[in-house]
Each structure stands twice: as structure tokens, then as C-alpha cells.
Amino acid sequence: MKYRVEIDVMPQKALLDPQGKAVHHGLEELGLNNIESVRIGKHITLHLDAPSREAAAEETEQACKKLLVNPVMEHFEFEIFED
């Protein structure tokens, strides 16, 4: 079965995100004053051929924990779609 996994990797909540802060400032300059905060992370898409949705989830977890995410500075969540 083919799956597509969409992963969001975000800076840990406790961390200062200088990039997000700078972008927030830029948005305020544009007059978009209702935006209260901006945080910037990254989005990773994986394409998997796995026996089941559970197997795809398990492999994605491994990928995140072993390489895609550094838990000292980031957290992640993902969604699995049939491709």
C-alpha cells in the first residue's frame, strides 16, 4: 500500500524563534496587526510503500526520532494519507 506522510517539525514551545519574530515584525509593518505571533518550522513529505497504515506510522516515527527531528529543539506531528 502506498502512503503519503505529511510531517510538521516545529521549534519547541519554550524556545525563542528569532525567525518567526522577525517575520512577525514584517507582517506588522504590512499593517496586518491582528497576528499575535509567528513560529516557523519545516514541513517534510514522505512517500512510503508499507504493508499497513500502522507500519507506515511506525516507520515515520523512527525517521523522525532518528534523523528528521532533534528533540532538544524541535517537536513533530504527522498525518498519513493513502496515496
Added chain:
Amino acid sequence: MKFGVVIFPGSNCDHDLIDALKRNTGQEVVELWHKDTDMQGCDFVFIPGGFSYGDYLRSGAIAKLSPIMTSVVEFANNGGYVMGICNGFQILCESGLLKGALLRNNNQLFVCQNQYLKPETTATAITNKLDRDKAYNFPIAHAEGRYYADEETLDELEANNQILFRYCDKHANVGGESNPNGSLNDIAGICNEGRNVFGMMPHPERGADPKLGNQDGVAIFESIMVSLAVS
């Protein structure tokens, strides 16, 4: 005595380091290619600065998976001396040999300047010849040098005397405006609990040649020679 300098695609301080080691220790220095696993009998291994694997994903994240790093981790776990400078520090944190992480500088800038550092301990193989009351001037050049670790880890580092250097001004006053990147506790370098793995963002190898007008880095190489002679 033999020194090894690991070379990744994207390393760019490797030859500065090789030159500084040869000049200041007179010992043999070999290059350790990232695809090799042979440590060539080195007594002390360095991970140089640069942009290994283009800093893809995160600084140091891909480098930690290279064949040579498997050997370096094993070497370190057996008590071997390993020192990472700049990108090398990031790689050692990513590989789990050192705690914490290096985040984007809080001012969003690539900071490239001469920077004063205060040694926090002389009880290590790389700082034993340093004067704790002196401000050493080492160049820094990084965009991701903001040392971060959770509170528990920071307390542990402080309690175990694992902070090597803090950012300071020329009078050795630590912190405040002198902190160039927002590092927690003004940390510029740390060691592991076993005191055989070292990481620092500043570049001692860029201040170890009289022609460069800065020789503050020489004391690091002198310290290493002293510790290898007695170990």
C-alpha cells in the same frame, strides 16, 4: 603522538586546523575522510568547522550518520579525546556525544568577529594551560551558535564543571552585551561528563599563527600537548 582531522563534504576549516596543529605541536596530523571508518591510530581527533553536507536538515544532522562518525563515537565512548570546533561542536551535539543543541543566533545574523572568551575550568585536556582570569580573543563565525539545553542539563553542566568557556568582554566580564548569539549561561564551549569530548563555537585554530596577528589559540594546543604527554 598522532592527531586526526575529520573531513566532510563542506568542511572548510580542516586545513586551518591541520596547519595550526602541525605548527603548534610538531606532531603528525592525518586526514580522516568521512567515508572511512579507520581512525588510523590517532590519539586525538578533531571535527573541524564548516558546513558539512551543506547544513542540510539541521547543522550536523547528516554528518552524524557518516561512517567516520560511527568510529569517532566508539573512540569517544572508549575514552578517546575528541574536539569539535564550530560545525564540529554542532555535529558532536547531534551525535549525542555532547548535550544540548546549537540554535539560530538570537539576532538572526551570521556573526563573524573577534570574540573574547573567559575560560571557566582548567581541569580539562584542552584548557589546562589557560589563565582563568584572562580574556582570550578567538574568532567566531557562525549563524547557529546559540547554545541551548534544558534547565536540568544546564544545572548538571554547571555542577560538574563542564563549561569550558563563556563569552565575555576584553576585561573578562562575562555576558550581557558580550554574548554574541544568545547562548544560555553565555556558554561558548562545553565538555562531556567524562571530560574527553570537547565542543566550542569559537575557532582557536584561527588565532594560532603569528602572521595572523592573534596567538591566543596557541594555549589550547599547548594544553593538549601537556595532557597527551601525561596520559
